[in-house]
Amino acid sequence: MSIGEQRLQRRMARGIEFLGSETAILCGAMSWVSERNLVSAISNAGGFGLIACGAMTPELLDAEIAGTKALTDKPFGVNLITMHPQLFDLIDVCAKHGVTHIVLAGGLPPAGSLDAIKGNGAKLICFAPALSLAKKLIRSGVDALVVEGMEAGGHIGPVSTSVLAQEILPEVSEQVPVFVAGGIGRGEAIAGYLDMGAAGVQLGTRFACATESIAHPNFKKAFFRASARDAISSVQIDPRLPVIPVRALKNASSELFTAKQREVAQLLDEGKVEMLEAQLQIEHYWAGALRRAVIEGDVDNGSLMAGQSVGMVTKEEPVADIIAQLMAEAAAALEKRAG
DSSP, X not given: OOHHHHHHHHHXXXXXXXXXXXXXXXXXXXXXXXXXXXXXXXXXXXXXXXEEOTTOOHHHHHHHHHHHHTTOOSOXXXXXXXXXXXXXXXXXXXXXXXXXXXXXXXXXXXXXXXXXXXXXXXXXXXXXXXXXXXXXXXXXTOSEEEEEOTTXXXXXXXXXXXXXXXXXXXXXXXXXXEEEESSOOSHHHXXXXXXXXXSEEEESHHHHTSTTOOOOXXXXXXXXXXXXXXXEEOOXXXXXXXXXXXXXXXXXXXXXXXXXXXXXXXXXXXXXXXXXHHHHHHHHHHHHHHHHXXXXXXXXXXXXXXXGGGGGOOSOOOHHHHHHHHHHHHHXXXXXXXX
């Protein structure tokens, strides 16, 4: 084993121990993309796959977990959305299957959810888009954090990964394992964040077009053609409707989302829906728009959620090759620093 590989193993040791995988590389949960085929392939290749529950019903999640278990005996986790109306039923489904790690996305864990997850023996991972939130989550008892910057695909916060990492890692990385995410496409960046105290990293965009990804060929072609500047964030049109911006490749669906926001804002105005229902309508819009692109291949009207690292996705390749390449690049970078 080279000096670089030894250093990489040491820096990833904490993340590897926490996840139970061979590398501390998480695959971000991408709706419709992170299903049994991609999740099992990532776990089998030494990474840590995450099922994207998104808007799934408990019955669908039940089938997806069972399907994933049939394809891998390695550890994997489930990503749940905090505002899902059946969140506690989904937590029960995860418990039934003995899911070891649950990632809660989309805001602070609702009352009781943290105890429900940890009471079942699962480890809980939450997103921390700010230092104050990271500290609050640690106090509330979460087991690990994902620090995700605005370069990521899908729902994003307002601060870049590099700034968040500098702000949060020195303060909290000794208390809980912290995984850095957003805009990571090469191993050199992984090495940098590990050196700063990260326990591991999370990548989504880099895996979206893997050979094992069920995404439609049209969806993958759109990624191969895109550069970083094509991955733009959506615009909020009504300050009363707190819509989390979404980063995706620019296409006609950007206009469709603006129209959807106007429609939901009007329903709010007329008192026809409550705020939570309005936000759920927006979430369901995204679930549908994503499905059109990922499953049906409608890359004009569907949502092509992608991070700014999309320019580094140039061809379809097996998950094992992607992970091997990232690890080799990270080890080489650490070797250089050792010299």
